[in-house]
Each structure stands twice: as structure tokens, then as C-alpha cells.
Amino acid sequence: MGNRRRRYLIRVLREAYTMETRSTAQLTASVQQLHAWPVIRARAAAHLSETEDQRRLLAASLAGLRAGPSLFANFSVRLESLIRRPRRASSPAAAVAALGDSYLFEQMEIAVYTVAIAAAQAAGEPAVQETCEAILAQERRMADWLLEHLADPVRSGPGR
Numbered sequence: 001m002g003n004r005r006r007r008y009l010i011r012v013l014r015e016a017y018t019m020e021t022r023s024t025a026q027l028t029a030s031v032q033q034l035h036a037w038p039v040i041r042a043r044a045a046a047h048l049s050e051t052e053d054q055r056r057l058l059a060a061s062l063a064g065l066r067a068g069p070s071l072f073a074n075f076s077v078r079l080e081s082l083i084r085r086p087r088r089a090s091s092p093a094a095a096v097a098a099l100g101d102s103y104l105f106e107q108m109e110i111a112v113y114t115v116a117i118a119a120a121q122a123a124g125e126p127a128v129q130e131t132c133e134a135i136l137a138q139e140r141r142m143a144d145w146l147l148e149h150l151a152d153p154v155r156s157g158p159g160r
Helices: 002-033 038-064 071-083 092-123 126-149 152-156
Strands: none
Touching: 002 038, 002 092, 002 126, 038 092, 038 126, 038 152, 092 126, 092 152
């Protein structure tokens, strides 16, 4: 039973790592797109830094389990980000759409880290559990911030 729980934990951590790779690409695009909204852009840049740290923590957790990220999944995410060209969010509607997409992605991350915490508990990996709890707290803070600021581009217009 222990090996199955460990394998499941590794699978969830790989999914989380791939998700953070995708998040890095999305946040990089957001930082490039949201020039007209410097407060939102600054928060996206701060979360990009958090996300890069999260990827490093997940890689270390996987290494501690003698595993690594899924190379194929990460390659496909990187290829996808090269194919997609970032567009500039010059209208409030485009900015709100980008923020809405980010909010939905944060909710997906919250779900994955909730499962990862349970998987780490089941596998008897308290260090991995602690790492996932710390990441989950960051994702919840970002989701809360996004929800609070979702309509800011409509209220303030560009440049605020």
C-alpha cells in the first residue's frame, strides 16, 4: 500500500509542477499585457516570482522522492507558450478577461494542492505536506486578491 501511495503522491506533484510551468507562462504573458494597469501588473509580477519559487520547491520535493518532473508534460507546456503570442490587454474588457482566466487557474491550483496535501499525509511525507501547505496558502492569497481586484479595470480605466 505504501508504494502505491508514494506513486500517487509523485503523480500529483508532477501535475502540480506542470501546472506551475503553465502558470509561469501565463503570468509572464500577463506582465507583458497589463501595461495600462500598473497595480495589477505589479501583483502579477510578484506572483510570477512566487510561482518560480514554487516550481523549485516542487522539484526539490520530487527529488527527495527520487523522482522528477514529467519531461513530456513540461515540454508540451513550453511549446504551447511559444505558439501562443501574448496580446496586449488594452481595453478594460480584455484585462478583466485575463484576470478572470487567472482566477480560474488559481482555483484549479488550490484544488491540486489540497489533493497533494492529502496524498503527502497518506504517503507519510510530512516535509512534502508542509511544502504543499505553504504553496496552497500563496495560491489562496492570490485567488483572493484576484477576486477583490477583478473589476478594477472597469472601475478605473487604463493607467490606474
